[in-house]
Amino acid sequence: MLPEDEWIIGISALDYFNGVGYSMPRSQRIEQKPGVDRDSSLRRRLNLDVIAYSKLEDQLETGQGEGEVDDALLASSESKENEASNDKPHGSIPLDSLLDGQDSMNLYAFIPGIFYCSGQETSVDAILIEVTQNERFGMTLSSFRPEDVRSLDISKGFMLDETGKGKSVQITVDTLGSFHSDDFLKDSGLTVEEMSYSKEIELARRLSGHMPLSELRRAYASSSFLQARLMKLLEDIDFFGLAPRRRIYVRNEKHPYGRVVEVDYRLLNRALYLRGESGVSCPDETELESQLNCLVFTKLMGAGTETTVEEAIIEMLHFIKTGLKKRTSKEEVLDRLSQEGD
């Protein structure tokens, strides 16, 4: 909730999973090491900003005409889909002996895309969160709730014109972060000096008198915190392009505060080197590797087939690449993103 906490912002196609993908691992070993990684001074909450792509069909179509490598990738991932549900998960160590029927019933939430994580100051190909629960005073607390993910509409921004009135504007690098709610209130003849409640509540009650929800959404898109975050993401894309980062952000029982894990995609290597393997490989954490490859998600886009972590990541990158027409400069990316909502 608080802006100084960890945040993640990224680009994804939300209709791919109709929001966030959820999965129940088919079987997975529980590894509990209470207290090992828990640093009580760390009180981080994740908040995800996702800029959504809405026109997936269009992108699929234009995708056909794009570069050959992309098509090859997409084709190979599709051909794999039918087998995926029957295949035993690949693991680099024989896991079956360890499973022992200890099925963890925890759910996983998953979003592929290009994301920038503030905590680790780096970008990743996907976010994967194990939904853990615990009881407090008769209430069940979940480590992840759907409302942790909010999609952003940056099709229009909001700024003050010369006369101090608010107006809608196109979001560009220049107009980002230009709207300050206190200036707006000052110009409406109000100051935040005289307050009977805390700043947050005062802002809320005053803005409610001047700004309907649709305008607040624009004001939000033009706020300075969002600007800072969006620029981090845009700079990252500008610098590293649209290639897979070969990293994902994982938050699970073992890493309750989240970490970025180095991974590789066998499917991608197979396409390039013709090796007959698939599945995410994860050299640093073999255990996580087997977990990752157990997960199956139902894709809501298209025919509603099942997909794996790996396939979804590769497919999503493909969508983003075609959606952005392979342009990576800050201005062009922002321009493409802000036009999506129209």
Added chain:
Amino acid sequence: MKELTEIVKFAVNNLHQSYAFGVISEFQKKDAIEIRDELGIASSSETRAKPFNLLESVKRHILVRALQDDDEVKFLMSVPVWAGFKPNIDYLETEEQAILAGKRSALAMLWIMILPKICARPTILPSEIENQGLETLVENLLTSDESRAVLNRIMSLELINRGFVEEYFEISGLDSGYVIDDSMRKNRIRALIALMVMKASNCPFDLDKVFNLPEHRLIEETTLYIITMQTRASLAYQISGGGSSSPFDWPLVGTARVFGRLISTIDVLRRAASKMTTCSLFFSTIQGKEQVWTEREFTSFLVREIADYYSGLLRMSLGSGKNKALEAFIDILAGENIEIAARVMESEDRPLQLYEELSDCKRRAGFGEKARISPERRFRVVLANLRRRLEKTQSSSLAADDLEEEIVNSFDAIMELIEKHTDSLGAQLDKFTEQLCFETSFHILQILNLGPALGDLPWVSRYFAEEATRISISRGDLDSLDERHRVKRIVSAFTGGVVYLALQAQK
């Protein structure tokens, strides 16, 4: 017959108090052309093609004029269909027929809606409520066309005796413009009238259960609704003093005699409620089973009603500076009402004990004492109070400032709850705070009928958190961003989000 004449006499006596009666009287004099002009309907072929739509719009027009409550209008417009009546399209041939049928139906409905209200009087003694011939009136309303004709005759006579020469009582046109199979008509008209009386008495009811009642039970049940309405009106009147001075005008806290009458009234309410089978108002669900409230729960209800009255006083006196003692008194009364009710139930002299309890609360409030309840209880009490207040005053009519204050109060209760558990929560503190805030926001938005707004809550709240932080930074007020204030900032952000969404919805 004598009983019926008595109650009809009484009802006609009260007619002048009813706003809806004024509207009945006005429309009884209007003919089709006048009504058509009033609605601004051009005599076009379009309206002639759909006479039933015309009937409906005439009906709605009259009902909206007479009733202040949109919910009642909506109910009356759809209740014939629920009872199995179908629009009679063949019967309406001309525009005039449609307008007059709409008028007849609307006026009959209004008569039925005002009857239970005008036969109630807030000044009634508790002992009289059950023995005033209400059941005879209901029986005549529900039994058959013949029984309604008897009622019609007595009413008409009484209207003339009272000097209402131009107005007439007429409910046989209730189903004008509708049709139903003859074999079912008698039963369905009965159900229709019963439902309308129940609606007029302002208690929620379960439609399916009402339809399943046999005739004698339906008459009994409908009578119970009117009795319930009368006792509630009587309670409110006794507490508020009916416009003149009240025995509960702070710093007064009633007298043993006042409580004696209040408790007898509550006893009547309890007797009626325990016989009702279609209304869930006085039932609580215990382990999946519905049970009528216990005596203690009814006493606790009485204490809450009194506390509500004091809250109203407090709000009205806000302009002249807050009354700290009254505020503390309400806090104790509302917070400890369950304990108070339990002690009253154990006592030999319940009215006296209740008086002693309130006097004791007043004494403690004078010392600035707070209610002796756990933060968890307080949190629930605050939410329950909010729900009760909003149910009483339609949320749309609740002033923005009041609404805001109620929301802030609810979240303040969270702060207390969290502060108590800070140590045991440890590293989970923030997470727990957010969870609890989210739950609370969810409840408040639900109470305000804004469930769907929940989807916007997270980003709206974050926006306020971010803007408030930015303002703090830009002013160099870094102390307010200290670790110590995190919980407060999180709670404030959610409060801000809910306040914004609630106030926006009011616009």
